Amino acid sequence: MRLFALSVLLASTAALAEGIPLGKLPAGVAPTAYRLDLTVDPAQPTYSGHTEIDADVAAPTSRIYLHGLGLKVASATATAGGRTVAARYSEVDPSGVAQLDFAAPLPAGKVTLKFDYTTGFRTGAEGLFRAKVGEDWYAWTQMEPLDARRMFPGFDEPGFKTPFTVTVTAPSAVKAVANAPETGTSPKGAMTVHRFAPTKPLPTYLVAIGVGPFDIAGATIPANAVRKTPLDFRVIATKGQAPRMATTLTETPKIIAILEDYFQSPYPYEKLDFIASPVQGGAMENAGLILYQDTLILLDPAAPPSQLRRFGVVVAHESAHQWFGDLVTPTWWTDIWLNESFAEWMGNKASNRWRPDLGIAAGELDEAFSAMNTDSLGRGRPIRQTIDRNDQVISAFDSITYLKGAQTVSMFEAFVGPENFRKGVQLHLDRYAYKNATAEDFFASVGEAAGNPDLVPALRTFTDQTGVPLITVADTPKAITLAQSRYVPLGVATDKMARLWSIPVTLSRGEGRAATLLTTPTATLPPLIGTTPALMPNADGAGYYRFSLDQAGWDRLIAAAPTLPGRDAMAFADSLWADFAAGRADFATVMRAAEALAGNPERLAAVLLGNKLYGLRATMLTPAEIPAYRRIMARLYTPRLTTIGFDPAVAMAPGESAETAALRESLLPLVALEARDPAVRKQLVTAVDALLAGNPAALAPAFRSTGLAVAVQDGGRGFIDRLWPVLVKSADPLFRTQASRALGRVEDAATIAHVQQLAMGDDLQSLERTGVLSSLAANPAARDATVAFVSKNFTRVVESFPGFARAGIIGFYNGYCTPADVDRVEALVRPNLAILGGGDLELSQTKERIGQCVALKAARGSQIAAVLAKY
Structure with missing residues (x-):
């Protein structure tokens, strides 16, 4: 090797x-x-x-x-x-x-x-x-x-x-x-x-x-005000999947109509086919023949909210590419970021219009926070990165391109105004239809349509340099002072280059709002009068930046947290955690915020800090600290689940909203897998037993991932031997995906080795194999054994990854948290980079994440232990 x-x-x-x-x-x-x-x-x-x-x-x-x-x-x-x-x-x-x-x-x-x-x-x-x-x-x-x-x-x-x-x-x-x-x-x-x-x-x-x-089912997308003729539409999948095509056949025409209305341009090709594959990871915008992972477009009538949400976002993303990427294509890989950033933004925008009750707008913000975590590392890349060599191309398909790019597009849409931005997009598509264009061409089109000369230089401060802006806010009765710098968490060594962004900043205090374009290191604004004491420095989470407050400022937001608007609550939670990770806010403040946010109506706001606490458990908590951690998670999330109710067989009760059903789906793993609530786990295991005995109605698809994971943890080898034949015989793509990943929750050494061997056999599709191994690598009990196994079988494992995602194997090493692990990961991965066709950036970032964890543990470990000791 x-x-x-x-x-x-x-x-x-x-x-x-x-x-x-x-x-x-x-x-x-x-x-x-x-x-x-x-x-x-x-x-x-x-x-x-x-x-x-x-x-x-x-x-x-x-x-x-x-x-x-x-x-x-x-x-x-x-x-x-x-x-x-x-x-x-x-x-x-x-x-x-x-x-x-x-x-x-x-x-x-x-x-x-x-x-x-x-x-x-x-x-x-x-x-x-x-x-x-x-x-x-x-x-x-x-x-x-x-x-x-x-x-x-x-x-x-x-x-x-x-x-x-x-x-x-x-x-x-x-x-x-x-x-x-x-x-x-x-x-x-x-x-x-x-x-x-x-x-x-x-x-x-x-x-x-x-x-x-293939099974093939067709429909006709009717003509509309933009497209004067009907459009042939088909869904194509492996034999036996026709019954799972109904949602896609019914709902896709609605999304296409939304896109045509936005672009004011008819779908640009002669026909539209969606084709599903159990091997594809994600989706690919092939003109007229869009390729999807099975679970994205093959849905049962009882599809969980998470699958419906993913269907809408990805179908809108890939369909938007038919115009932006296919009709107009970049001249070179350096500008591929604009393809993906725009489609990610447009996918969220169009799918949220399709089903606003699914919480897609909040999900877009959560993805931006994920991009910020990568962008805050010392070794990074700008959204627009010059690409000179073939082995640099795969690194362009990452969270910076998709998620930072989408949030940047969204921020500047708000800056120039949605209608002006839309006119610029339409102008660009009209000018370059069936041709190639650069990002500079796009900037010129939007700038021309918006009539705003500040747009392009402001946008370039986000596309052409790395890093996350941090706005430090001083809120006094006389004025609000803003100071921008680069956000740097503990354990991250950044370059010494000065950075200055042109940041569209919107602040709110209840109903009161103020906005400015922050182009200087500091700025002073008049006091903001509002209906609440708490100042939100990133109203609606619209800006790609984090903020830092003094203790009084955080305390006011904590007091308001249960009733903050959803995206405000999410931006507050993310910035507070970032302040803690940078060594400023203390862990006790984080815990008070987690308790206050657990009752927020927005699903993602309620669980955001709980997921951060899970990250601590998976990387740096000691075995002695785990019982207190589980008590904390029970205190935070079990009451909320109890309030909305939980029946393993019922994902959405009659008359219940999609928002409540989605909240239940998100709370369950925190209660069952992190709090390890015995009553909920017993309910799930009983339902899983009935499911494997032939009663699929016993466990709703929304709860299968968690239920199967609990059963694997509790039942070990004996349960896996019952699950395996059901898994390999199943034709249900969602069940196969859920069961494959659940196998990675195993916790005893002998059974971990058994699961590794199962994963490498011929009974799983290649994408399912990577799902098992990814889940094992994320599991602290299985991480060391899995890293050793993957290193030994590197070429075979790599071949299971889609070509564009091969560097993702480096993420198997992300959960480590000791200084020695940095050198160990370097020694394990560096010799294999040529097999991946790239990945030097991803390796450097993985090593930085380990160093970040080490530094946080050294600086805040005793503080975390002291807070845990109170529970």
């Missing part, structure tokens, strides 16, 4: 020395159209392809650089000026850089490159990958960011945007789908040739196909 990693590193070093392009391909050759002819039988380990690429050559050349990875090319030719010449194809870098060499120079002008090749299916979601589901084999594609080169030779960069004409030859018993509508079929022995219409111009990373004996 280490020798392989070293060989990859040496190969890349040699490539640089030889002038091989490890980032952008050299200028001079540009594709204008592709024709892909693939022969795909998912039941076989390999498939074959014939690719033709029309291109323009700017000047005579004997060598063309392009991309291909793992392709066994039998022949490569170029046709130019009526003459066809053979080429020698070779893959010259492990990142997938390939070259074509010609005996004599190709002339300038138009050329057609032709390739015949074979290659193997992938097992994880990258390139063309396959999986066996039940008795049948299926294949899907996941190309972003750099995996189209695994399926066909080409110019695998977002700046090359061309039509693709796809033909798929597959066994006659299966179906084939692609980006564009099917135009016809013809028999070919035991196979059928499926021909698809040419696509609109696409980059390689949006090309998609699917092959298998």
Whole structure:
């Protein structure tokens, strides 16, 4: 394993020395159209392809650089000026850089490159990958960011945007789908040739196909004021999943209509297909053929609020990409942040409009706090990061891009006004439809529409530098003083560069509000008159910043916490915890706030500090402190669960709101798994026993994750041996996901080893395997054994991750909290970075998180122990 990693590193070093392009391909050759002819039988380990690429050559050349990875090319030719010449194809870098060499120079002008090749299916979601589901084999594609080169030779960069004409030859018993509508079929022995219409111009990373004996259900999205014609819409999934398509078929048209109304532009492609895969992690915005993880679009009628919320947000996100990312595409990976930031923001906005009762607006803010935790580390990256090399690309798909970016977009929408911002988006889409554009192009469009010259420089203070702004607030009867600096928690060493942000700040005191654009290190505002004593320095949680108050300021917010508006309460909880993590606020203040917030009507505000306390338990509390911790969690959350009621079989009582049902779903794990309430655990185990005995109604899907985790903890190996055959035979994607992750809750050493071996077997899909191992790694009782197991089986485990998420394996090491662990993680992970195709940033951040935990424990451990001793 280490020798392989070293060989990859040496190969890349040699490539640089030889002038091989490890980032952008050299200028001079540009594709204008592709024709892909693939022969795909998912039941076989390999498939074959014939690719033709029309291109323009700017000047005579004997060598063309392009991309291909793992392709066994039998022949490569170029046709130019009526003459066809053979080429020698070779893959010259492990990142997938390939070259074509010609005996004599190709002339300038138009050329057609032709390739015949074979290659193997992938097992994880990258390139063309396959999986066996039940008795049948299926294949899907996941190309972003750099995996189209695994399926066909080409110019695998977002700046090359061309039509693709796809033909798929597959066994006659299966179906084939692609980006564009099917135009016809013809028999070919035991196979059928499926021909698809040419696509609109696409980059390689949006090309998609699917092959298998799929269930397909269709609907028509009716015409509306924006789109004058009906739109064909289908849901595609593995055999037997048709009964779980109803929610997606019914609700997706509503989301599409919301997006069309916002963009004032009709859906830009000829048809819309959603295709589900049990191997895909998350979703992918392929034009006209959006790929989803099964659990995102296959929902039972009793789907829990959390699954409905995820459905809405992700469907709106990926559908928004059809305009922002597909219709208009970045010129290079440096600007991929805008794709994802905008789609994340728009996904929250549109889905909240679709179902405001699901708490999606609060979830958007909770995700921003997650981004702040990463952004407050010393080793980070700005939202807009220059990308020069292929191995830097995967690091661009992180919480900074998605979550900090979304909150930044949201903050500046408020700054310029929602309608002005919307006009800028519409102008941008109109200007660059079916073309490429940069972030600067987008800024120019919004700035022009808003008529606000301050927008672009203010926005750049958030997109072009790392770090979370901290606003220290002094609130007196005579004035409010604001001072900005960089937020730095204990144990984090930052660079010494001065930072200054242009921060849209909104303060509130009850109904009273004040707003300013803080562009200087300090500012003084007039006193704010309001209906309550408490000052909220980030009203509605709208700003991407944290704030710090003196003790009196925190005390006033604690007094108001039970009735604070939900997003205000969340911003208060996050900033108070951040003040504690930075060594300012004390733990007793945190505990008083947790008690006050536990009664707040907003679900996420009520549990936010409880989840922070869980983080302490999972990383730094001693065994002697755990009983007091459990008593605290019982005191905080059991009364609230008792008040709203809990029946394992009933997720939502008749006449009950979705908000109450969602609160119950969030409270249950805190009460059952953290407080370890014996009565609730007994209820859950009884319901789980009935579930496994064949009564699915005994345990509502909203409670299955917690119930199965409790049963694993209490029942150990005996329960797992009962659960396992039910899991592997189940066709319910949500149950399989819940059960897989529950296995990671096991707590005795012998059974931990047993679960590890189960995870690596063939009965689980690759995504389920990573779910088991991730859950084990997050479990303090299993962490050491799992880290050792993953290190020993690194390559096999990595292959289970989607290609774009492979650096996520480094997160397995996040829970450590001793100085020696920093060096240990470095020694375990560093030699494997080349296998991941990147991850240096993620490794550095994991080491920093360990150091942060070590520093907090050293500075606040005795204080925490003293508070715990009172319970």
